[in-house]
Amino acid sequence: YAFNLMVAGESGLGKTTFLNTLFNAPLTEKIAPQNLFASKTVEINPTTFELTEDGVTLFLTVIDTPGFGDQLNRETNFEPIINYIEKQHDKYLAAERSQEIRGNIPDTRVHALLYFLPPTGINRMNDLDVEFLQRICSKVNVIPVIAKADALAPEEVSLYKKAILRDFEQYDIRAYPTFHAEDREFIAELEQHIPFTVIGSDKLINVNGKMVRGRSYRWGNVEVENPLHCDFVHLRELLIGTNMQDLIDTTHSIHYATYRGQKIRG
């Protein structure tokens, strides 16, 4: 059971913290960002973790992309990511052609790209995000999320979500699950929340006597798993609960198929 999850977005949007929160496991020591220096280019860092729950083992490969958005000139940010994604398709194609049985081919293809949008709250997406999403959404399942959503007041969240969805439409950005999802059973309900807002935390805080994941401010406590505070529980449900298999399947039936078709036609 292998799931390959890429994360991208500017530094400091809480990507590493979010991953630790999602898998309820301190992955930080292995994928801790090297924050002391800005990267001159985007690095591709795949790290594989073995997570066992109820006797089921998941080989989770997290692909971090430190350096994205960091440079003064960000025009070369997309290539390393696109190259990595396509290279995994090439590997799979080569294995298929060498007559490997499908079940035996190790699947390193990126099953989902979690893309972190900054919580600016203004009524348009920024150039970097638009251009990247336009280019990448036809190559991989992209799930955009609004990072650090504790910086957005309730009315700002709904305005910002509307602005983002309007920009997705205008710029032809096809995000999962609206696009590509073949298992639509839970999609209608989940779609009410997209783009999902996320808040992440390495810490446990005391809320009404219970220790929960959250952030403690002088003016109050933010709870990661409180659906009134952010959409974390819905995103987790999608990623790990209902749609993980669909993300894996559609990577093969849609994105890999498209890539393979382009390669064959030459």
Added chain:
Amino acid sequence: YAFNLMVAGESGLGKTTFLNTLFNAPLTEKIAPQNLFASKTVEINPTTFELTEDGVTLFLTVIDTPGFGDQLNRETNFEPIINYIEKQHDKYLAAERSQEIRGNIPDTRVHALLYFLPPTGINRMNDLDVEFLQRICSKVNVIPVIAKADALAPEEVSLYKKAILRDFEQYDIRAYPTFHAEDREFIAELEQHIPFTVIGSDKLINVNGKMVRGRSYRWGNVEVENPLHCDFVHLRELLIGTNMQDLIDTTHSIHYATYRGQKIRG
């Protein structure tokens, strides 16, 4: 009495909101950012307001710089700003040379540049901010602030401030009031808080029966003027209270003098 304040920093960091909060006046209609489209270049937008309080009239010119940090390739972001600053020095120099009495020369020189840093909380500044501040701090009084500080928990604020000050030192970034301030009477006390954290709000919220500037979240109410929530009151004290005259004077005695010296030497 003329004060010329420039603001810069990426879109969506709350610059316009902050200005409205600072001057307790809805300047928004005049300097509302055109958020629907990302600028291809940095624009320089000076707007002059007449603010009268206790019979004293202040001609406040706010110079907004929409487009800063917005583009994929941000290498040309600095030129429009540097050109504007130097052009005002040129204007003043020309007036001086035409034998105008100093008191009669209209002073359009930028007295302070309020630079907004994103609340990433990571332990380094980003390339754009470092390179811009390095270039600009020898030309104008720069006051860096940490924007949207309600995204930072108390311990994150102190770590981030330390990281920023360490980077200022490492990259030779000279910020006001530590550098350039000639009126040092209140500086020692204000320096305990730099870089100032700011939170801005157009709205009034009810806190213990009082209507105050703030942001209302589901988990609590943030108060702009509560020193436990951010350093807004200290920054306001510096800018409008104790050091406005010093910002004007040092622009003439330090930055203009430096520029004039370079022009004369040729």
